[in-house]
Amino acid sequence: MTLSLQQVVSTLGTRAGSSFCVVLPDGTRLAAGTGTPAFTLVFHTERALASTFLRGHMGLLEAYFDQDVDLEGDLRAALAAGMQSGFDVQSAAVNSLENSLLERRTSNRDWTQAKLNARTHYGLGEPFYRLWLDEPLKMYTCAYWRDGVTTLEQAQRDKIDLVCAKLRLAPGERYVDLGCGFGGFLFRAWETTRALGTGVNTTTEQVRWLEGEIRRRGLEARLQVREADFRDVQGQYDKVVSIGVLEHAGRDQLAEVIKAHADFLRAGGMGLLHFIGHVGRTWTEPFIRKHVFPGGWIPGLADTIVEMERQGLEVIDVENLRRHYAPTLDAWAERFTRAWPAIHALDPDRFDERFRRIWMCYLVGCAELFRSPTGQTHLFQVVFSKGNVTSASYPMTRDFVYAR
Numbered sequence: 001m002t003l004s005l006q007q008v009v010s011t012l013g014t015r016a017g018s019s020f021c022v023v024l025p026d027g028t029r030l031a032a033g034t035g036t037p038a039f040t041l042v043f044h045t046e047r048a049l050a051s052t053f054l055r056g057h058m059g060l061l062e063a064y065f066d067q068d069v070d071l072e073g074d075l076r077a078a079l080a081a082g083m084q085s086g087f088d089v090q091s092a093a094v095n096s097l098e099n100s101l102l103e104r105r106t107s108n109r110d111w112t113q114a115k116l117n118a119r120t121h122y123g124l125g126e127p128f129y130r131l132w133l134d135e136p137l138k139m140y141t142c143a144y145w146r147d148g149v150t151t152l153e154q155a156q157r158d159k160i161d162l163v164c165a166k167l168r169l170a171p172g173e174r175y176v177d178l179g180c181g182f183g184g185f186l187f188r189a190w191e192t193t194r195a196l197g198t199g200v201n202t203t204t205e206q207v208r209w210l211e212g213e214i215r216r217r218g219l220e221a222r223l224q225v226r227e228a229d230f231r232d233v234q235g236q237y238d239k240v241v242s243i244g245v246l247e248h249a250g251r252d253q254l255a256e257v258i259k260a261h262a263d264f265l266r267a268g269g270m271g272l273l274h275f276i277g278h279v280g281r282t283w284t285e286p287f288i289r290k291h292v293f294p295g296g297w298i299p300g301l302a303d304t305i306v307e308m309e310r311q312g313l314e315v316i317d318v319e320n321l322r323r324h325y326a327p328t329l330d331a332w333a334e335r336f337t338r339a340w341p342a343i344h345a346l347d348p349d350r351f352d353e354r355f356r357r358i359w360m361c362y363l364v365g366c367a368e369l370f371r372s373p374t375g376q377t378h379l380f381q382v383v384f385s386k387g388n389v390t391s392a393s394y395p396m397t398r399d400f401v402y403a404r
Contacts, residue, residue, distance in 0.1 A: 161188075
């Protein structure tokens with residue numbers, strides 16, 4: 001048995017191109033590669049070992065969350081090795097079954113369940129997010145790292161400015177910000193463009209906080225927020241801003257949510273989709289769907305564009321910002337680690353060691369996912385219009401975006 005386990009560990013190490021150790025419950029050490037191991041996995045129970053064999057990376061991760069497995073050394077190296085070796089896709093049948101069960105339990109098809117799913121993640125409270133997101137905007141989406149930019153705060157401001165430029169957001173225009181979070185886009189866009197924004201958000205905790213912040217700033221006549229599902233269209237706008245919404249549409253709701261984006265726009269209006277998307281059709285990581293974003297599903301770029309065309313939306317521009325997400329997640333992970341004592345103190349029962357392990361695997365693992373030279377997960381910005389644009393209504397080149 002130990003010999004066969006050693007063969008498995010050695011094979012994974014060769015595929016990953018890294019050195020690491022595995023310690024079995026009886027104390028036996030199995031080494032992969034040569035030299036100093038980048039990390040060591042310590043199995044405390046036979047149950048954890050069996051779960052890893054039966055369920056692959058999901059079994060190993062959940063054993064780690066339950067502290068039946070400990071990690072000594074570099075978490076980033078461990079997660080990168082898992083991806084590089086293909087360990088996360090070896091149990092394809094198990095992953096498919098996990099996803100089917102998750103879809104049955106937490107589908108966003110039902111609006112009530114969709115709201116519960118959103119609140120599970122985004123309803124953790126402003127004090128929690130304030131500790132590790134950029135201040136004061138608290139943008140919880142991929143930043144934009146121009147040459148020479150070194151701070152998360154500047155990169156997030158630049159991301160908002162980029163979106164405003166691509167949309168040519170202008171004073172007095174009315175726009176809707178779908179999934180507006182803590183209002184970072186609303187506040188920054190008001191400062192820089194004087195456009196009038198309405199946020200739509202299904203997370204009660206964020207809406208209540210944002211309502212108070214709008215009042216505190218005296219911007220009630222300029223900005224507002226509505227607690228509603230993204231599919232609940234009430235009125236049309238000149239522009240639509242959708243940053244990090246499509247990932248939460250759900251596996252079978254892409255067409256429905258894209259239709260809502262179109263319905264929010266007046267004829268001739270413009271919008272921007274900023275979303276995590278797959279190249280090609282592939283399943284969404286079950287760990288993320290089960291432990292981080294219940295109900296979520298990463299759509300394919302091609303499927304998204306097909307649905308946009310069906311709704312009469314012209315795709316004007318597509319930009320892939322995948323490489324910008326890894327440094328964003330790196331910054332979040334570093335800040336989360338540094339702030340952990342303060343996070344834990346907010347609510348020791350909620351923000352416990354299990355929570356820390358799940359969120360660190362999420363933040364660090366996603367950074368490695370976007371850093372992967374062979375990964376299928378990307379970050380797209382798609383500019384679109386309701387009906388075809390003319391040369392008079394939108395510039396012929398991208399020059400105007402970068403001349404700001």
